Amino acid sequence: MTDEKAPATDANAIVQELIKYEKLPYEHVELTGEIKVPKIKPDAMIKVHAQQLTSKDTLERLGYPTKGLIPNWKEVFLKTMDKMLKKYKSVRLFMDICVRCGACTDKCHYFIGTGDPRNMPVARAELMRKVYRRYFTWPGKLFGSKMVDGWDLSIDVLALWYTYFYQCSECRRCAVFCPYGIDTAEITMAAREILNSVGLVQKYQHEIIDKAQVIGNNLGMQQNAVVNALEFVRDELREETGIEEIDIPIDIEGADVLFVTPSADFFASPHIESLYGYAKVFHQAGISWTMSTHASEGGNFGMFVHSYDHMKRINKRIWDAARALKVKRVIGGECGHMWRVLSSFSNTLWGPFDYLDSKYPRPQHICEFTLDLLNRGALKIDKTANAEFTATIHDSCQIARGMEMGGQKYGQFEIPRGVIKGVCEKFVDMPENTIKERTFCCGAGQGLLGDDMLPTRVKGAMPRMQAYSYVKKQNGVNFMALICAICKAQLSKMFPTYDIEMEEVGGIHQLVGRAIVLGAKEGI
Amino acid sequence: MGGIHFIINMAIGSLIYLGLTIFLAGFIHKVYNVYYKTPQPLKIPQTPQSTSLGGVILRMAGDVLFFRSLSKGTTLLFYTGWIFHVTFFLLLQRHLRYFITPVPSCVTFLNQAALFIGIVLLIALIILLVRRFIDERTRYITNLSDVFVLFLIMGIVVTGIMMRFEPFRPDIVDVKGFLSELMVPATAFGYMTLHPATAPSSLIFIFHLGLVAFLLMYFPFSKLMHSGGYFFSPTRNMINNPRDVRYVNPWDKG
Ligand code: SF4
Ligand code: SF4
Ligand code: SF4
Numbered sequence: 063m064t065d066e067k068a069p070a071t072d073a074n075a076i077v078q079e080l081i082k083y084e085k086l087p088y089e090h091v092e093l094t095g096e097i098k099v100p101k102i103k104p105d106a107m108i109k110v111h112a113q114q115l116t117s118k119d120t121l122e123r124l125g126y127p128t129k130g131l132i133p134n135w136k137e138v139f140l141k142t143m144d145k146m147l148k149k150y151k152s153v154r155l156f157m158d159i160c161v162r163c164g165a166c167t168d169k170c171h172y173f174i175g176t177g178d179p180r181n182m183p184v185a186r187a188e189l190m191r192k193v194y195r196r197y198f199t200w201p202g203k204l205f206g207s208k209m210v211d212g213w214d215l216s217i218d219v220l221a222l223w224y225t226y227f228y229q230c231s232e233c234r235r236c237a238v239f240c241p242y243g244i245d246t247a248e249i250t251m252a253a254r255e256i257l258n259s260v261g262l263v264q265k266y267q268h269e270i271i272d273k274a275q276v277i278g279n280n281l282g283m284q285q286n287a288v289v290n291a292l293e294f295v296r297d298e299l300r301e302e303t304g305i306e307e308i309d310i311p312i313d314i315e316g317a318d319v320l321f322v323t324p325s326a327d328f329f330a331s332p333h334i335e336s337l338y339g340y341a342k343v344f345h346q347a348g349i350s351w352t353m354s355t356h357a358s359e360g361g362n363f364g365m366f367v368h369s370y371d372h373m374k375r376i377n378k379r380i381w382d383a384a385r386a387l388k389v390k391r392v393i394g395g396e397c398g399h400m401w402r403v404l405s406s407f408s409n410t411l412w413g414p415f416d417y418l419d420s421k422y423p424r425p426q427h428i429c430e431f432t433l434d435l436l437n438r439g440a441l442k443i444d445k446t447a448n449a450e451f452t453a454t455i456h457d458s459c460q461i462a463r464g465m466e467m468g469g470q471k472y473g474q475f476e477i478p479r480g481v482i483k484g485v486c487e488k489f490v491d492m493p494e495n496t497i498k499e500r501t502f503c504c505g506a507g508q509g510l511l512g513d514d515m516l517p518t519r520v521k522g523a524m525p526r527m528q529a530y531s532y533v534k535k536q537n538g539v540n541f542m543a544l545i546c547a548i549c550k551a552q553l554s555k556m557f558p559t560y561d562i563e564m565e566e567v568g569g570i571h572q573l574v575g576r577a578i579v580l581g582a583k584e585g586i
Numbered sequence: 587m588g589g590i591h592f593i594i595n596m597a598i599g600s601l602i603y604l605g606l607t608i609f610l611a612g613f614i615h616k617v618y619n620v621y622y623k624t625p626q627p628l629k630i631p632q633t634p635q636s637t638s639l640g641g642v643i644l645r646m647a648g649d650v651l652f653f654r655s656l657s658k659g660t661t662l663l664f665y666t667g668w669i670f671h672v673t674f675f676l677l678l679q680r681h682l683r684y685f686i687t688p689v690p691s692c693v694t695f696l697n698q699a700a701l702f703i704g705i706v707l708l709i710a711l712i713i714l715l716v717r718r719f720i721d722e723r724t725r726y727i728t729n730l731s732d733v734f735v736l737f738l739i740m741g742i743v744v745t746g747i748m749m750r751f752e753p754f755r756p757d758i759v760d761v762k763g764f765l766s767e768l769m770v771p772a773t774a775f776g777y778m779t780l781h782p783a784t785a786p787s788s789l790i791f792i793f794h795l796g797l798v799a800f801l802l803m804y805f806p807f808s809k810l811m812h813s814g815g816y817f818f819s820p821t822r823n824m825i826n827n828p829r830d831v832r833y834v835n836p837w838d839k840g
Contacts, residue, residue, distance in 0.1 A: 101722070102723060102726060147624075148624065149624075149625060149837065150624070150627065151621070151624040151818065151820055152626060152630060152820050152821075154620060154621075154624045155620075155621055155624070155815055155818055155819060155820075156819075158616075158620075158621075158809070158811050158812075159809065159812040159815035159816065159819075160812075161732070161809045162724075162727050162728060162729060162732050163656075163663060163667065163724075164660070164663065164717075164721065164723055164727060165656055165659045165660045165663055167723040167724065167727065168659075168723060169659065179726045182723060182726070182727065184727050185727050188727065199807065200807065201807055210731075211729040211730055211731060234821075237821050238632065238655065238658065239655060239658050239659035240655060240656075241649065241653055241655050241667075241812075242655075242815065242816045242819050242822070243632060243649075243816075243819045243820075243822040244819070244821075245630065245632065245820075245821050248630070370627060370837075405829055406630070406828045406829075409828050409829060409832045409833065410627070410628055410828065410832065410833045410835050411835075413832045423829050424829060425829070462633060463632050463633045464630075464632070464633070465826065465828065466637055466827075469637060469830075470637070471633070471634050471637055471641070471826060472633075472634065474633070498633075499632075499634060500658070
C-alpha cells in the first residue's frame with residue numbers, strides 16, 4: 063500500500079507507473095464453436111490499461127483536471143462518488159442490494175474470454191462496493207474497512223479501478239441474469255466519471271466526446287469535409303447504379319426526414335455499404351430526406367460515462383438540426399449506443415418532440431422504416447442478389463437489451479430479422495444463449511474500441527466468434543449482419559484475427575442495398 | 587424471581603424491542619429516503635421489458651415469485667435459492683399462530699408438513715453455504731458477511747427445529763403468554779422501570795429469539811435489503827416506452 067503522506071506529485075507518478083499503457087501481444091483462441099467458462103486466472107488482464115488523455119486543451123474543455131492525478135484526489139474522489147450516489151438511483155441501489163449470489167459471474171464476455179476474476183461483473187462492481195461500504199455506510203464509517211470487507215482509498219485501488227472499469231463494455235448482459243437486475247454498466251459509467259474527476263481520463267472515448275461537442279462528429283470532420291465526404295459517396299452511388307437522381311441530400315430545409323447515423327458510415331468499411339443501402343431505400347421509397355452538417359454524428363459517446371451534460375449537449379445537435387430543417391421525422395441509422403441514446407434518452411434530454419409528425423415513432427429506427435416499406439411492398443426486392451449469403455444477425459447489445467422497436471417488447475429482435483429475411487433467402491440464428499437479450503457484445507463497445515484495448519478486444523470477442531463459427535460449421539452461414547457501427551469496426555477486425563474472411567461482416571442495409579431493384583418504382 | 591431470570595427477562599425483551607425498532611426504522615428509512623427518493627435521471631429498463639404498466643408488474647411478479655431472471659442462468663442456485671425463500675416464508679407465516687388467537691386456518695394448514703419444510707429449509711441453507719466454498723467463482727466473490735448471514739439464519743432454523751423435540755420443547759402457553767405480553771405497549775414501558783415480561787424458561791427459545799432479534803438489527807445494514815430494494819430497481823420497474831411518454835428527469839423538476 064502506498065504511503066499516506068507521500069507528496070502529492072508522487073501520487074500521480076506512482077499511479078501513472080501502475081496504469082501505464084503498454085503495447086501487449088494478443089493471441090486469439092481456437093474456434094471450436096463452443097463457449098466454455100474458464101477457470102479463474104487471477105490478474106490475467108491486470109496489465110491491460112487504456113491510454114490516457116493528456117491534451118490539456120481537450121481536458122480543459124471537458125472540465126477535467128489537466129495534469130494527471132490531482133493532489134487532493136481522495137477528497138474529490140469521495141465527493142464525486144457521493145454525487146453519483148445521490149444523483150443516480152441505479153448506482154445507489156446497486157451498491158446496496160447485491161447478494162453476491164454469483165449468478166452473473168460467468169456471464170461477461172470479458173470474463174469468458176480472459177478468466178480474470180475481476181472481469182466477473184460482481185467482482186467489477188465490488189471494486190466500487192468496497193469503497194462504498196467503507197465510506198458511505200454506517201458500519202464502515204464507525205468500524206473501518208476491515209469490518210465491512212471494504213477498502214481504504216489508496217493508489218492501488220485507483221489503479222484497479224482504472225484497469226477494470228475500462229475492461230467493461232457496459233453491455234448489460236450481466237443484468238439479464240441478475241435476480242435484481244443489477245446493471246454493472248451503470249456502475250462502470252459512474253466509476254469512469256469519478257476517475258475523470260480526479261484526473262485519470264481515458265483517451266479514446268473522451269477525445270471523441272470532446273470532438274462531438276466542439277466539431278460535431280466523432281471523426282472530427284469540419285462541415286465542408288462532411289459535405290465532401292457525402293458528395294463523394296453520392297457520386298460513387300450514381301456511378302454504381304447508373305441512376306442520376308439518386309442522392310444523399312445535405313441540409314435540405316423542409317425535407318420530410320432528417321437522417322442521422324454514425325460518421326463512420328461516411329468512410330469506413332463495411333459501414334459505407336450500409337450508407338449506400340439507406341440512400342437506395344429513401345430513393346426508392348420516394349421520401350424526401352436529408353442529412354445534416356450540424357448533426358453529422360449519430361453516435362453519442364457521452365453515454366459511456368455518467369457525465370450527463372456531455373451526453374445532453376451532444377444529443378442537442380440532432381434536435382436543433384431537426385427544428386432548423388423543419389423536418390417531420392427523425393430516423394436513426396445502424397448504431398447500437400446511438401440508438402439507445404436517441405430512442406431512450408432523447409425524449410428526456412430534449413423532448414417533447416411535438417413538432418414532429420405524430421404518425422411515426424419519434425425518433426424512428428431505420429429498420430422500422432425499411433421493414434414497414436418492405437411489408438407494404440413499396441420496395442422491389444430481388445433476393446437472388448443475396449443468394450450467395452446465408453446470413454445471421456449479431457444482436458447489438460445496446461439495442462437488444464434496451465429499447466423496444468415497433469412498440470413491442472421484442473421488436474428489437476424481430477424487426478431487424480424481418481428486414482434481413484425480407485432481402486435474403488437464407489437466414490439462421492446463432493445459438494439461443496448468444497442472441498437476443500442474451501447476446502454477447504462484440505467485445506469493443508462503450509469506449510473500448512481503441513487499438514490500446516486490442517488484448518481485451520480479441521478475448522472479449524471470443525464468445526461471439528465461437529457462436530458464429532458454430533453456425534458457420536453447422537449451417538454454412540457466411541454473413542454476419544450488424545446494426546452497430548462499433549460492432550462493424552470491431553468485428554471486421556476480429557474476423558481476420560480469428561482467421562475468417564473480413565467480408566463476412568456487414569450492415570443489414572448492405573444486404574438491403576444489394577437486393578433493392580432500383581428504378582422499378584411502383585409507388586407506395 | 588431469581589437474579590439470573592431477571593437479567594434474561596430484561597435482556598431478551600429489550601433485545602426484541604430494540605431489534606424491531608432498528609429493523610422498522612432502518613428498513614423504512616432505506617426504502618423511503620434512499621431507494622425511493624434518489625432520483626433516476628434516465629429510463630433504463632431492460633429487455634424483456636413491457637411497454638405497459640401491467641406488463642411491467644407481471645414481469646416483476648415473475649421475478650419476485652418465480653425468480654425468472656435468475657432462472658435464466660444458474661440452475662442449482664435458482665432451485666436452491668427459490669426453495670430457500672419459499673420455505674422461509676412458509677415457516678415465517680406459521681409463526682403468526684403465536685400472535686393471533688384464534689389461529690386462522692391459512693396458518694394451521696401446514697401443521698403436519700412444518701417439520702419437513704424446516705428440514706428442507708435447512709438443507710437449502712447448507713447447499714447455499716457449501717456452494718460458496720466449492721464453486722471457485724462464487725468463492726472468489728464471497729465476503730465474510732455472506733457466510734455470516736447464512737450461519738445466522740441457520741442458527742435460527744436449527745433452534746427452531748430443536749424446539750419441536752423433547753427435551754427442548756418450551757411450554758407453548760408460556761411462549762404465547764410472553765409474546766402477547768410483549769405486544770402490549772405498556773410492557774415496553776415496563777422495561778424502562780425494570781419490570782420486564784416473564785420469558786419462558788427454555789434456553790433454546792431464548793436463544794432462538796435472541797438470534798431473531800439480532801437478525802432484525804442487522805437487516806437494514808446488510809444485503810438483505812434486496813428484499814425491499816428489488817422493487818426500485820430501474821432496470822426492472824420502468825416502463826419501456828420512452829419514445830411515447832416523455833420521462834422527465836427528476837433533476838430538472840427543480
Ligand atoms: S447476479 Fe446480481 S446479486 Fe448476484 S452476484 Fe451478480 S450482481 Fe450480485
Ligand atoms: S456490463 Fe457487460 S462488460 Fe460490463 S460487466 Fe456486465 S457483462 Fe461484463
Ligand atoms: S459495439 Fe455493438 S455489441 Fe459492442 S457494445 Fe456496442 S452495441 Fe454492443
